[in-house]
Amino acid sequence: MATAVARPAASSFARVSLLIYTLLIVYASWYPFSGWRDMGLLPFDYLWARLPYYWTGFDLWTNVVGYAPFGALVVYALYPRVRSLWAALLSTLAGVALSAVMEAVQTYLPTRIPSNLDLITNSCGTLLGALIGVWTSRYFLRQSRLLEVRRSWFSREASRGLVVVGLWPLALIYPQNHLFGLGHVVPPLSSLLSDLLDTPIDLATWWTNSAQLSAEQYWLAEIIVTACGLTGAVLTMLLLLRKQAPRNMLMAIYLLGAVFVKSLSCALFFAPDNAFAWFTPGAAGGMIVGGLMLAGLSFAPPIAQRRIAGLALIFSLLATNAVPANPYFVSTLQTWVQGKFLNFDGAAQFLSVLWPFLALWFLYHPVHRKSGGQGAPK
Structure with missing residues (x-):
């Protein structure tokens, strides 16, 4: 037969x-x-x-x-x-x-x-x-070896999640007020309101003038945003993996890839000696706190990982938009090279704003909750 x-x-x-x-x-x-x-x-x-x-x-x-x-x-x-x-x-x-x-x-x-x-x-x-x-x-x-690896390491329902986690390092290309602080909707919202009302509106300036922070408060805010952004992104990636996947190795590669893309973009669009300008004391503290959180959460059940990832991204999103921009960041952003890269600049900013919402859509959509990544290959 x-x-x-x-x-x-x-x-x-x-x-x-x-x-x-x-x-x-x-x-x-x-x-x-x-x-x-x-x-x-x-x-x-x-x-x-x-x-x-x-x-x-x-x-x-x-x-x-x-x-x-x-x-x-x-x-x-x-x-x-x-x-x-x-x-x-x-x-x-x-x-x-x-x-x-x-x-x-x-x-x-x-x-x-x-x-x-x-x-x-x-x-x-x-x-x-x-x-x-x-x-x-x-x-x-x-049929290929790449597909076999994908089926062996990642859950069958992980396709959309792979798109989300793959975009995270690219979303970091555009300068952020805080490291891993994606979803800063204030600048594009200011531009949209200015066009609709036909009058210049700068929400960032209004907020900065009404809520000045000390250097220590900016430092603490960056630690919180960095730790939450890092935890949310990496937990989202871990949700896609099966038990037999080399989780620690893939997590390390994911983080190193994000750091590499961030450093390369700083070198290309600012200056070669600014490749690690993003590595501020607040960013370093946030990476340490986020690493400690991931060390424990990587062993948590998928349901807990999903909930904590969503909460971390929401908290990072709220803090990113609530905390006024650091004056140092504002002066740095003014040196961001556009010129011939105007199209790229627009795409980079859009991806930077979009990513947290895309990740939350993946985490909370009922269809995607099947991608817990704990089953055997199918």
Whole structure:
């Protein structure tokens, strides 16, 4: 009797990643979301304009590289319903449509310039990513050693959680008032209210003027925010692991990866000698406190880990927005390099604000509570 061949499963990881990456593209393309106005041009007039006179190789390559992951993720998200060249074609069309809309809306943003050259390079990036996705889908979505490791170490329901924990180190790229203090909604909220009310509003300045803290209080606040942010993020990662997974090794790699990304971003966007500028006395104290908390909580039942992770992230989120910005941090943020990296700056800030809410959605959603990670491989 012939044995039935199991139908390949769709990848939740790819589909959630595609959704988040699309949101990053939208935010980066329309950042800083201020000064909206009608300039007397139709949204798609840029399509028929001459190619820009001034452009650099850097501009072209960043557009190609920025849309390549989108092309690959669309191919992965379509699997197994649509495969091979049909998936590449649909992915390319989706990238062209997305880029065309992003450029068209920039017509109403005085700080942005819609460009047909950007549309061309973004489309080329999507096509390149789609071809890479077709070529690598067998390795990532079918049978490979990487998939075997994923099934052996991580629970079957962990796909969405892997997206969340994978974004944490990237969310740390944008400067934070406190180390691991993600979810600082005050600056973007100030910008939104300023546009809606057509008057400058700075909630951060209002709060700073009404609640000045001493140096010792800033130090204590950073310890609390750092410890809670670290504990919440690492406990979320531990919830995805099975019993037989090398938990201590993966936890160490996760932390080292986050520190590496944070240090590299400080070196690139500030100055090479500022690679460890984030390592303040408050940050060091918070990492020690967080490490001690994790040393005990790593042995706690998954239910307790989930609850404590959620509470830690909520407390970190509230404290990050309640504590006024450290004057040293404000002066440091002014040296954050934007310029050619304006799109990247917007995406980095969006991810920094989004991550705690994304993690809380994962922790408290009923479907995701199955990812306790204690079962045997399936």
